[in-house]
Amino acid sequence: MIAIENAALTFNAGTPNENKIFEAFNLTVKKGEFVTIIGSNGAGKSTLFNLLAGTVMPDAGRIVLGGKEVTKAPEFKRARTIGRIFQDPLAGTASNMTLEDNMMVCLKKGFKGLRISLNQKKREFFKEQLRFLDMGLEDRLKDNVGLLSGGQRQALTLLMMVLSRPELVLLDEHTAALDPRNAEIVERLTTHFVTEYGLTTLMITHNMQQAIDLGNRLLMMDAGEVVLDICGEKMQDLTVEKLVAMFSKIRNKKFTNDEALLSR
Amino acid sequence: MIEGIFVEGLIYGIMALGVFFTFRILDFPDLTVDGSFPLGAVIMAMAIQQGIGLIAGILLAFSGGVAAGVVTAIIHNKLKVPHLLAGILTMTMLYSINIRILGNRANLPLMRKETLLTKAVAFTDGTLSETWTLLLFFILVVLVIKVLMDLFFHTDMGLTFGAMGSNTQMVISQGVNPATYKVIGVGLSNGLVALSGAFAAQYQGFADVNLGQGIVVSGLASVMLGEFLIRSNRISLLTLRVIIGAIFYKAIMFLGRFYGYTIHLTPNDLKLVSGILIIGALVITQMKKPAKGGK
Numbered sequence: 001m002i003a004i005e006n007a008a009l010t011f012n013a014g015t016p017n018e019n020k021i022f023e024a025f026n027l028t029v030k031k032g033e034f035v036t037i038i039g040s041n042g043a044g045k046s047t048l049f050n051l052l053a054g055t056v057m058p059d060a061g062r063i064v065l066g067g068k069e070v071t072k073a074p075e076f077k078r079a080r081t082i083g084r085i086f087q088d089p090l091a092g093t094a095s096n097m098t099l100e101d102n103m104m105v106c107l108k109k110g111f112k113g114l115r116i117s118l119n120q121k122k123r124e125f126f127k128e129q130l131r132f133l134d135m136g137l138e139d140r141l142k143d144n145v146g147l148l149s150g151g152q153r154q155a156l157t158l159l160m161m162v163l164s165r166p167e168l169v170l171l172d173e174h175t176a177a178l179d180p181r182n183a184e185i186v187e188r189l190t191t192h193f194v195t196e197y198g199l200t201t202l203m204i205t206h207n208m209q210q211a212i213d214l215g216n217r218l219l220m221m222d223a224g225e226v227v228l229d230i231c232g233e234k235m236q237d238l239t240v241e242k243l244v245a246m247f248s249k250i251r252n253k254k255f256t257n258d259e260a261l262l263s264r
Numbered sequence: 265m266i267e268g269i270f271v272e273g274l275i276y277g278i279m280a281l282g283v284f285f286t287f288r289i290l291d292f293p294d295l296t297v298d299g300s301f302p303l304g305a306v307i308m309a310m311a312i313q314q315g316i317g318l319i320a321g322i323l324l325a326f327s328g329g330v331a332a333g334v335v336t337a338i339i340h341n342k343l344k345v346p347h348l349l350a351g352i353l354t355m356t357m358l359y360s361i362n363i364r365i366l367g368n369r370a371n372l373p374l375m376r377k378e379t380l381l382t383k384a385v386a387f388t389d390g391t392l393s394e395t396w397t398l399l400l401f402f403i404l405v406v407l408v409i410k411v412l413m414d415l416f417f418h419t420d421m422g423l424t425f426g427a428m429g430s431n432t433q434m435v436i437s438q439g440v441n442p443a444t445y446k447v448i449g450v451g452l453s454n455g456l457v458a459l460s461g462a463f464a465a466q467y468q469g470f471a472d473v474n475l476g477q478g479i480v481v482s483g484l485a486s487v488m489l490g491e492f493l494i495r496s497n498r499i500s501l502l503t504l505r506v507i508i509g510a511i512f513y514k515a516i517m518f519l520g521r522f523y524g525y526t527i528h529l530t531p532n533d534l535k536l537v538s539g540i541l542i543i544g545a546l547v548i549t550q551m552k553k554p555a556k557g558g559k
Binding site: 074075076080082083084093094096101102104105106108109111114118144 | 418421424427431435437438444
């Protein structure tokens with residue numbers, strides 16, 4: 001279970017650039033939920049991920065991951081139970097290292113000792129995993145990751161993230177920088193891994209249709225608050241039009257379909 | 265003469281391996297090297313003079329280097345000081361420490377003292393000439409260090425070091441604290457540099473606190489020269505090319521010293537030559553880039 005309780009966060013407090021992101025933010029996510037998050041620019045979606053991952057610390061409030069309080073835990077410690085993928089396909093892999101070396105680094109989380117673990121058995125295991133991606137990567141274990149395309153790298157990042165079976169998966173618009181074909185492949189892989197391993201997942205997206213299709217719970221954020229929280233049966237008959245209508249009603253603001261799709 | 269170039273190249277190659285570790289793998293431009301190289305030299309010289317023992321001297325020199333690197337990394341981590349400044353701080357402090365270690369002297373001659381090198385020469389006496397013995401000795405030493413380093417970079421920790429240099433976020437995401445790794449990496453790197461200094465002192469027959477001036481630049485020049493000679497992503501070739509680069513660097517310096525007079529070059533100009541060498545290497549890499557069609 002993941003919980004954020006009364007989290008408050010202000011950037012540049014006490015300066016003319018003061019920027020209040022959260023006042024008293026609350027969110028609870030149950031184990032195995034696949035939550036998609038939409039919201040306009042500046043709504044606090046990425047900051048929410050940063051709070052969970054430990055990239056930024058809240059000014060007040062509590063953060064609980066898997067039943068343990070982690071409010072003060074540094075990013076690298078929390079990362080042992082979190083798998084996070086960024087929009088930039090280059091962010092999850094080391095370009096100047098080979099595929100097998102990258103996979104070896106990501107296989108187990110935590111401090112790495114002086115053991116040589118990469119052997120023939122591991123290579124076979126990696127090949128088997130890569131074969132599932134269906135991108136021909138299983139024959140390129142010795143190639144530098146820098147030679148792969150953005151789509152291949154993001155698929156690889158996804159695969160490597162899953163290897164350690166994280167308790168919480170954070171997907172930060174991970175298909176937004178890919179071309180439509182690769183975006184679709186990565187999207188399909190995401191659904192597969194999340195359902196196969198029952199991963200608790202939060203996914204930020206700007207694509208409303210994707211948010212409706214992929215998740216079993218949908219959050220809409222605006223100005224540091226969750227303004228819509230839809231789950232269960234209501235998800236079944238949700239459409240983009242209904243979402244837009246609901247938003248306008250709540251916030252009395254114009255929030256067009258296009259704006260949601262195009263804004264970053 | 266040619267053996268001399270090889271021997272010097274191999275001795276400085278150990279230092280270049282250390283520089284390669286920080287600059288290329290860790291992406292941590294570490295200037296501690298200018299202080300840890302003479303640190304190794306003075307520790308070794310004192311160990312010889314005090315009769316502490318040769319192996320103990322080597323181990324002490326290595327540990328001293330590790331400690332210097334650890335200090336730099338901790339200054340960088342804890343005080344959020346940029347790497348360059350952290351390195352300069354340690355390097356500057358080491359200048360005083362090195363003089364202290366030498367007993368308030370700036371240099372210490374090792375004439376007629378037993379060193380690892382005189383031992384090696386005595387061992388092969390009669391079968392091999394002195395220069396060839398030294399060459400063989402250093403080939404062995406460097407080979408052992410190179411193989412150990414290759415093995416190290418195949419371990420889980422070594423691979424993580426490789427990933428860290430190219431993508432720190434990735435390493436954090438794997439639950440690894442980059443600060444800890446910087447301490448280990450910069451420490452080991454300076455251990456190698458001090459080891460190189462310890463051998464240099466024995467080879468030259470003296471230790472001097474000014475031995476390290478501009479040593480980072482020569483190490484970096486060696487690394488870059490090597491990169492021109494061999495292109496690869498395999499660690500065994502990466503370390504090999506550093507050593508070859510160091511030998512080439514020494515050869516160029518040698519040419520500068522012996523034939524430079526024809527263009528009125530003096531030994532004092534060699535640091536200028538090293539600098540120009542690096543700038544030249546950088547210019548060529550810059551020009552090569554667009555041709556490769558990528559980053």
